[in-house]
Amino acid sequence: MFQLDLKSGVPICDQIVNGFIKLKALGLISGGEQMPSVRSLALKFSINPNTVQKAYAVLEAQGIIYSVKGRGSFVSDDDRGHSAVIARAKEDFCTAVERARDLGLSAFELKEIVDGVYKTPKSGHKEEKNADG
Amino acid sequence: MFQLDLKSGVPICDQIVNGFIKLKALGLISGGEQMPSVRSLALKFSINPNTVQKAYAVLEAQGIIYSVKGRGSFVSDDDRGHSAVIARAKEDFCTAVERARDLGLSAFELKEIVDGVYKTPKSGHKEEKNADG
DNA sequence: ACAAGTGTATTAGTTCACATAGTACACTTG
DNA sequence: CAAGTGTACTATGTGAACTAATACACTTGT
Numbered sequence: 001m002f003q004l005d006l007k008s009g010v011p012i013c014d015q016i017v018n019g020f021i022k023l024k025a026l027g028l029i030s031g032g033e034q035m036p037s038v039r040s041l042a043l044k045f046s047i048n049p050n051t052v053q054k055a056y057a058v059l060e061a062q063g064i065i066y067s068v069k070g071r072g073s074f075v076s077d078d079d080r081g082h083s084a085v086i087a088r089a090k091e092d093f094c095t096a097v098e099r100a101r102d103l104g105l106s107a108f109e110l111k112e113i114v115d116g117v118y119k120t121p122k123s124g125h126k127e128e129k130n131a132d133g
Numbered sequence: 134m135f136q137l138d139l140k141s142g143v144p145i146c147d148q149i150v151n152g153f154i155k156l157k158a159l160g161l162i163s164g165g166e167q168m169p170s171v172r173s174l175a176l177k178f179s180i181n182p183n184t185v186q187k188a189y190a191v192l193e194a195q196g197i198i199y200s201v202k203g204r205g206s207f208v209s210d211d212d213r214g215h216s217a218v219i220a221r222a223k224e225d226f227c228t229a230v231e232r233a234r235d236l237g238l239s240a241f242e243l244k245e246i247v248d249g250v251y252k253t254p255k256s257g258h259k260e261e262k263n264a265d266g
Numbered sequence: 267a268c269a270a271g272t273g274t275a276t277t278a279g280t281t282c283a284c285a286t287a288g289t290a291c292a293c294t295t296g
Numbered sequence: 297c298a299a300g301t302g303t304a305c306t307a308t309g310t311g312a313a314c315t316a317a318t319a320c321a322c323t324t325g326t
Binding site for chain 2: 021022025026085086089090092093094096097098099100101102103104105107109110111113114115116117118
């Protein structure tokens with residue numbers, strides 16, 4: 001399971017949504033699997049059930065999960081949600097590239113950063129000082 | 134000069150800051166050049182002078198501009214601000230890469246998107262449908 | 267000295283998003 | 297019927313962002 005940072009400024013609801021999207025992208029949860037109940041997850045994170053409910057509603061609207069009254073919420077089987085997530089991720093990344101380009105970064109520099117991130121063993125990422133001197 | 138989108142949800146102050154940073158990155162304003170006065174820019178954008186003042190304070194804190202009481206605000210001569218902006222842009226892009234990686238996108242895909250953006254003539258960017266089918 | 271224009275500071279008030287709190291209802295399962 | 301589930305609703309607290317109004321210090325030109 002993922003962690004919540006209540007002081008990050010990032011809305012809790014968004015953190016929950018992105019947390020589950022990432023879990024599914026990484027294959028840590030699979031289609032058909034039951035999600036934690038709204039109340040239990042709220043209890044676990046010490047947050048309000050309404051916030052969890054809101055996050056689940058977003059996830060359902062995006063096709064990542066589906067909910068059944070009286071039974072619970074479940075991870076979607078099909079790839080509709082997955083494809084949508086990938087598409088959105090690409091759009092977001094595209095926006096990031098455009099912003100970097102507008103600030104004067106070259107395509108070469110950006111690809112260098114990409115390589116650096118994918119080489120990094122996923123713990124330290126601020127150490128990756130790209131040649132800028 | 135840049136445009137403001139008062140309904141975008143992005144704080145006006147941030148839009149002003151980023152607008153001038155972009156102008157400088159593109160070379161549309163140069164070192165020593167005088168900035169619009171706090172009051173005149175507020176009048177031009179139909180916003181509150183306090184908001185402009187706040188944005189100018191941020192720009193000055195980042196070394197992009199400097200202000201002189203009674204005279205006005207001016208674009209910085211040296212590259213201190215520029216370097217800081219580049220460094221921040223790289224960090225932001227690094228974060229975007231990490232997020233994309235966490236969602237399952239490959240380094241190859243990201244580089245493809247980078248190339249696509251840098252090939253695009255800077256007007257249409259939603260049309261750049263990267264091969265995902 | 268004066269006036270006009272500049273940056274800067276302060277206080278107060280509005281608006282809005284976010285999260286919380288509490289309650290209530292519909293449904294499924296045992 | 298009871299317990300657990302999703303869902304809906306209203307009310308409240310909090311903080312960020314922006315507006316509003318005013319005031320002060322400084323520079324420039326007359």
